Amino acid sequence: MIPAAFDYVRASSVEEAIAALAEHGDEAKVLAGGHSLLPLMRLRLAYPSVVVDIGRIDALRGVREDAEMLAIGAMTTHAAVVADPLVREHCGVLSAATGQVGDRQVRNRGTIGGALAHGDAAGDLPAVVAALEAELVVQGPGGRRTVAARDFFVDYLETALAADEVLVEIRVPKLDHGWGYDYQKFNRVAQAWAIVGSCAVVRRENGRIAEARVGLTNMGSVPVRATATESALAGAAVDPDALRSAAEQAAEGTEPPSDLNAQPDYRRHLARVLTRRALERAAGG
Helix, strand or coil: CCCCCCEEEECCCHHHHHHHHHHHHHHEEEECCCCCHHHHHHCCCCCCCEEEECCCCHHHCCEEEECCEEEEECCCEHHHHHHCHHHHHHCHHHHHHHCCCCCHHHHHHCEHHHHHHHCCCCCHHHHHHHHHCCEEEEEECCEEEEEEHHHHEEECCEECCCCCCEEEEEEEECCCCCEEEEEEEECCCCCCCCCEEEEEEEEEECCEEEEEEEEEECCCCCCEECHHHHHHHCCCECCHHHHHHHHCCCCCCCCCCCCCCCCHHHHHHHHHHHHHHHHHHHHCC
16 A cells, blocks of 8 residues: 655754654654554554654664663664674673564664564564663653663553654663573564564573563563563572473463464463473573
């Protein structure tokens, strides 16, 4: 289909983008890599009257160290995140999961900020940043504010971003000192959205699990944490039976969607299986 008519603004700075958004309010949408917004516009599921293109703002690209965190510019492409040496060294799970986003064309054009601001719980990265307990930095007319990942995703395709705000940076912790990780994803074809995904990050101390976090993809209207699994693993021995038992609780409290790809019961089954696999690799059990 052909999108509805719209006006186009190419912003040369974050401030210019914010000014355009403030002027047009809910009628405007931000265009980053375009792989989330443009399909919705073609299907007439989104029909902004103004599109604000931030693709030329170089200040929003790149990865840098900031004490115990990595700061990633929102316009950094998926391919750049996958290849970045800082991400690979300090937050390998983000590199590994981003490498499973879409296909090569999507990864070369799509951006980490666009994927997160889109707010689709079927996307890979929302569950990953939830498991990492990342922070998202947004900027509006009043300046910058930081939103915890757990508070950023509000509902399906809805985030904590105000109409006149832009996501400018994603801050993720360095996973050093005993952390292991894995991201497991089940989908119909390589470039499709995940039917279910599971991101596990585990910190080991003296042969036991000191801390475990599990983020689930496409198990609700927002990315969810498998809190029952996390609680079951706290202080547990790194043992296959303990990991398997904890993974059986992964779907507790979730409300997975029903669609042409899978029914809720099947998604709950996948969540348990994928979480077990992710935990086994993350914990080395």
